[in-house]
Amino acid sequence: MNRGRVLFIDDEAELCTAAEEWLGVCGFAVTSFTAPDVAIAQVDPATFDCVVTDVRMPGLDGLAVLEHFRDRAPDLPVVLLTGHGDVPLAVGAMRSGAHDFIEKPYDAELLVAVLDRAVERRRLGRELTRLRQAAGGTELEDRLVGLSPAMVELRRSVLQLANIDVDVLVTGETGTGKEVIARALHDFGGRARGQFVAINCAAIPETVFESEMFGHARGAFTGAAGERIGKLEYARGGTVFLDEIESMPLALQAKVLRAIQERSIEPLGSNASRPIDVRFIAASKVDLRAESEAGRFRPDLYFRLSTVELPVPSLRQRREDVPLLFALFASRAAQRFGIEATQPYRLPADMAVSDWPGNVRELKAVAERSVLGLGSNGVGQESAASSRTLAAQVAAFEAAVIEQALRDAAGSTALAAERLGLARRTLNEKIARYGLRADADIDS
Structure with missing residues (x-):
C-alpha cells in the first residue's frame, strides 16, 4: 500500500533515519535530506505528495523551504516541525500557506494522521485538475462541461452558430442551462461587445410588457414623466434573450413577432419607428410546435424563431x-x-x-x-x-x-x-x- 510520497527535511540525520523507517513501515515512500538547500535544488515537487520540514536549521530554514515550494507548487502541502518556542511562528506560517505544524518531539501516530490528511488534500487537488482537463481546456468547455457525445456535439454547434447572425431557439427541460447556452452564443460571437439582455417572459406583468420591451414616450401614460428606452433598444449591437417565451401572452406575441421580423420597434405613445440592431435568442422548456398546434402559441412566431433550433440534453441523456x-x-x-x-x-x-x-x-x-x-x-x-x-x-x-x-x-x-x-x-x-x-x- 502506498499512502503517499513524502519529502522529509531535517538537519538531524538520526531523525531523518527514524522517520524513514517508521513512515516506511506505515506505507509511505520517504525521501529525506539533511541539507535543505540540496533538497530544493534536486527535488521535483510534482513527484511528491507532501513535504515535512524542520523550522530551525542552519543556513536555509524551514520558512524558506515553505516559500520555495509555495512558489513552485502552491498545492503541495508543507508540514512544519517546530520547537515549543516556535509555535507562534508556525501559526503565522500557516497563514502564509503551510498545511500544518507539529511540535517536537512529535508523536509518531500524530505525524501519520497529519500526513494522511495532507496527502489526501494533494490527491484531491490532482483529481480536480484531471477532471478540469478532462472536461476540456477552452473557455467554452469550462462553461459547457461534459465528456458525453451530446455535450461534445452541443459545444460544436455553439461554436458554429456563434458567429452566424441568425436567431436561435434553445429548447430543453428546466435546469439544463439554456441561458448558459444563450450567453455562450453571445460571448463567442461577433456581438460579444454589445449588451446581453435577458428577459424572463414569465416575470414581466402584461400591463407593463410593452413599456419594458419597447420603451415609452413622455406622457404615454399616467406617471410617464420622461422618455424611457426599452430593453430591445437597450440591447443595440448585442443579444436579446427571451427566456420562457412560451409564457408570453398571445396578444403580446404578435408585437414581438413584428419587432423580430422588421428589426424595428415603436415605443409606447410614439408614432416614430426606431431600428434595432439585435440578435434574438429564445428559450422554451416545452414543445413550441405542439403549443402552436394547440393554439397556445402563435405558429408564425414559432416558425420565425425556429430557423435554428438548438436542443439542450437533460442529465438523463x-x-x-x-x-x-x-x-x-x-x-x-x-x-x-x-x-x-x-x-x-x-x-x-x-x-x-x-x-x-x-x-x-x-x-x-x-x-x-x-x-x-x-x-x-x-x-x-x-x-x-x-x-x-x-x-x-x-x-x-x-x-x-x-x-x-x-x-x-x-x-x-x-x-x-x-x-x-x-x-x-x-x-x-x-x-x-x-x-x-x-x-x-x-x-x-
Whole structure:
C-alpha cells in the first residue's frame, strides 16, 4: 500500500533515519535530506505528495523551504516541525500557506494522521485538475462541461452558430442551462461587445410588457414623466434573450413577432419607428410546435424563431457527465464556503440512479448541500455533519435558514432581511457567500 510520497527535511540525520523507517513501515515512500538547500535544488515537487520540514536549521530554514515550494507548487502541502518556542511562528506560517505544524518531539501516530490528511488534500487537488482537463481546456468547455457525445456535439454547434447572425431557439427541460447556452452564443460571437439582455417572459406583468420591451414616450401614460428606452433598444449591437417565451401572452406575441421580423420597434405613445440592431435568442422548456398546434402559441412566431433550433440534453441523456459535474460543483462550493476538503467529493450513493428532474440546477444544489453536510433534501445528516468542524456546521445551518427565508419571501431579500432581523447589505453578503444568489432577487 502506498499512502503517499513524502519529502522529509531535517538537519538531524538520526531523525531523518527514524522517520524513514517508521513512515516506511506505515506505507509511505520517504525521501529525506539533511541539507535543505540540496533538497530544493534536486527535488521535483510534482513527484511528491507532501513535504515535512524542520523550522530551525542552519543556513536555509524551514520558512524558506515553505516559500520555495509555495512558489513552485502552491498545492503541495508543507508540514512544519517546530520547537515549543516556535509555535507562534508556525501559526503565522500557516497563514502564509503551510498545511500544518507539529511540535517536537512529535508523536509518531500524530505525524501519520497529519500526513494522511495532507496527502489526501494533494490527491484531491490532482483529481480536480484531471477532471478540469478532462472536461476540456477552452473557455467554452469550462462553461459547457461534459465528456458525453451530446455535450461534445452541443459545444460544436455553439461554436458554429456563434458567429452566424441568425436567431436561435434553445429548447430543453428546466435546469439544463439554456441561458448558459444563450450567453455562450453571445460571448463567442461577433456581438460579444454589445449588451446581453435577458428577459424572463414569465416575470414581466402584461400591463407593463410593452413599456419594458419597447420603451415609452413622455406622457404615454399616467406617471410617464420622461422618455424611457426599452430593453430591445437597450440591447443595440448585442443579444436579446427571451427566456420562457412560451409564457408570453398571445396578444403580446404578435408585437414581438413584428419587432423580430422588421428589426424595428415603436415605443409606447410614439408614432416614430426606431431600428434595432439585435440578435434574438429564445428559450422554451416545452414543445413550441405542439403549443402552436394547440393554439397556445402563435405558429408564425414559432416558425420565425425556429430557423435554428438548438436542443439542450437533460442529465438523463448524459449520465456519464454526472460524476464530473458533481465533483466540479462540490469543489467550487467548498472554495466559496471556505471549507477545506478532506477527501475527493463523490456523488452520494442514493443519488447515483436519480432521474434528475431538475437537471444541472438540481445536481448543483445537491453538490452544495453535500459540501455543507446536508442531505439531498437539505436535511442535516448526523454522520456527515459530525465530521465537519463547528464553523462548517454553523455555516450549513445558517445557509439553510437563509435559503428557507428567501423561499418564504418569494426571493425578495428586502422581505427576508426584515424577517431575519438583518441589514439588507449583510444578508446580500451572506447570500453571495453561500451561493444562494441565483435563487434570490438581490436588492441594492
